[in-house]
Amino acid sequence: MTTRAIIRGSGSALPQRCVTNAEMAQMVDTTDEWIIERTGIRQRYIAGEGETTSTLATEAARRALAAAGIEASKVDLIVLATATPDQTFPATATIVQHNLGCNGGIAFDVAAVCSGFLYALATADSMIRTGMAKCALVIGAETFSKILDWDDRTTCVLFGDGAGAIVLEAQDVDENDPKAPGVIASRLHADGAHNELLYVDGGVSTTGTIGKVRMKGREVFRHAVTNLANVLREVLETSGHDAAEIDWVVPHQANFRILDATARKLDLPAEKVVVTVDRHANTSAASVPLAFDVAVRDGRIKKGDLVMFEAMGGGFTWGASLARI
């Protein structure tokens, strides 16, 4: 027997305001056709007054706990992935912990931008496997709209706000059973050589400002497909599973063409790829758990399914994780 982190439930939250491509075209020199053709995005949600990273994260966490049928008091670990925290410190995870009323356990943020959820998931999984925690909330939450340059059409049309969360619980399983539930294997990577391709041009210890997102989209695109295909193969190899066994891929929702090209590299049929980029745009660390929650709630992802999560983001950072639901 071995201890695994089992995914008990998921939840998500979006801001109230939905902004269509047509509305974006009134703000910058772009068109609905260009955005759809190049990215697959049709709309995004943008946080309004009173909606912050922690309020969205708290709502997503509450829904995940309700779906899992687990009381907040049982949560002894919160790992929250974000690049847009409420405050420079303390960690947004501690604000969520207090909102949920489960004070006293471990709570911290991870900063790996769009692959933040994969970093958070692998961290929580490791802590559960080693016995440091028994019940974890893994959250990806962003208000990326706050760091967008709303005059830069090459970036502002691509991103949105939102939050997604999952509940992980420790359970002893038979490690020789290929159908045993839980997180099976994860792999994470970073390559700091590409800072200038995707970054925010401000920060506490440099400019003293929050800064705005800057990106060389075409170069990011090329790296994304190669890195993602490689890390997916790595996780499959580590886990001993074959690509053909995967029931669902839940990729980071940056651009439909990236997720399509990555799936093709592994011969994964398009029907097995969960796509929400059309309705959420790129919500950075929130995108994978948001997409997962959509596919669980609409009945596509079911108990017993083998699910691959993957993401790539600024840093560069990238990672993948395979789990049996």
Ligand SMILES: CC(C)(COP(=O)(O)OP(=O)(O)OC[C@H]1O[C@@H](n2cnc3c(N)ncnc32)[C@H](O)[C@@H]1OP(=O)(O)O)[C@@H](O)C(=O)NCCC(=O)NCCS
């Ligand atoms: C950003 C992205 C959609 C741009 O698509 P692309 O096909 O690479 O387009 P390019 O950047 O080469 O730009 C093509 C043209 O469209 C123009 N353009 C850029 N944004 C535009 C917009 N919103 N509306 C209309 N035209 C736009 C460019 O100025 C360029 O015009 P030019 O040829 O006259 O110079 C694409 O590169 C991408 O998705 N990259 C990955 C980004 C990503 O995933 N980032 C997050 C990772 S976590």
